[in-house]
Amino acid sequence: MTHSILLVDDHPIVRAGCQRLLGDAGLGRVVEAEDAVSALALWRAERPDIVVLDLNLPGAGGGGMELARTLLAEDPAARILIFSMHEDPAIAARALKIGAKGYITKNHAPESLVTAVSCVLAGGIHLDHGMARELALMTHAPRPDPLDRLTQREREILGLLGRGMTAAAIAETLGVSQKTVANVGTQIKDKLGADSPRALIRIAIDAGLAG
Numbered sequence: 001m002t003h004s005i006l007l008v009d010d011h012p013i014v015r016a017g018c019q020r021l022l023g024d025a026g027l028g029r030v031v032e033a034e035d036a037v038s039a040l041a042l043w044r045a046e047r048p049d050i051v052v053l054d055l056n057l058p059g060a061g062g063g064g065m066e067l068a069r070t071l072l073a074e075d076p077a078a079r080i081l082i083f084s085m086h087e088d089p090a091i092a093a094r095a096l097k098i099g100a101k102g103y104i105t106k107n108h109a110p111e112s113l114v115t116a117v118s119c120v121l122a123g124g125i126h127l128d129h130g131m132a133r134e135l136a137l138m139t140h141a142p143r144p145d146p147l148d149r150l151t152q153r154e155r156e157i158l159g160l161l162g163r164g165m166t167a168a169a170i171a172e173t174l175g176v177s178q179k180t181v182a183n184v185g186t187q188i189k190d191k192l193g194a195d196s197p198r199a200l201i202r203i204a205i206d207a208g209l210a211g
Contacts, residue, residue, distance in 0.1 A: 003028030003121055006048040008039040008067070009083070010058050014106070018052065018083075018113060025114045027121070035059045036067040043071060050120055052113075053100075055084045055091070055190060056183050063186035065095065066195070072099040081120050083113065089134035090149060091190050092127070096135075102126030147207055149191045155209065157184050161197065162204025 005028050009015050015032050022030050031046055033039035036057050043051065051071065055064035064082065071078045081102040082095045092103040101120045104112060108128065119126040127135070150158065160170045167185070171178045185200070194200045 003050065004046055004048040005030045005117065006033065006039065006043055006046060006051045007031070008033045008036075008051060008057065008064070009054040010034045010056070014054075017110070021110055021113055022117060025118075027114065027117055036063070039067060040070060044074075050079045050081060050117060052081050052083050052117065055082060055086060055095075056186055058179060058182070063189070065098070065186075065190050068095065068100055069098055069195075079120050081116055081126065083116075086187070086190070087131075088149065088191065089131060092131055093135055094190060094193055096125075096127075103131060104128065105131075147192075150188065154184055154188050154191070157181060158188055158200060158204045158207075159209035161185070161200050162209050164201070 005022060007015055007018055007022075007030050009018070015034075019030050019032065022028070028049065031042055031048065033042050037059065039051075039053075053064045053068060057063050057067065064084070068080050068082070071080060076099065078099075080100045081104065082092070082100050083104055083106065084091070085106045087105050087107065095103050102116050102125055104116045104126065112128065116126040147155065156174070157170060160173065165173070167178050167181045171181045174181075185197070188200060189195070192200070192203055194203060
């Protein structure tokens, strides 16, 4: 049986490498999307057997976590494998909680992607042993302050968002690009489990970062 695989990542080199890996492994036909909007359109048209999804996606339509929520709302049986640069187990836990069937980081060996896709296609849930152990420890450990997971730059941007500043204004204030601000904003939402900019503003205010 030939499977269809939707690969969603904004880096052409990453997509090309994954396309080659999955093709050489004979896992099926791969279609590609570079952002959430095109991914959603392709998913609706193709109804792929699995979505291999990066979390940091540019442009309109939100990041990968928001896209996963949308796909699962339309089809709770959708099989989504998160393929991310983030090694934070809290982000992996968030992805699994909303219904993803696996989580793999881009720091793993290339063949790990083939193993993960094969596992999810077979109906399983994939986590590498290290990530599974971290998640198990999290369930038994005291809950830390979620803001402790933020970097200094993330806390800074969260505080500016809490003051009502736009991405353009934050970029100008910090001397970075708007894309950088948008990517950091997505990382903050993933780490804190926030589902909208308004939720981030409330978190910043409640945490006293917006003073």
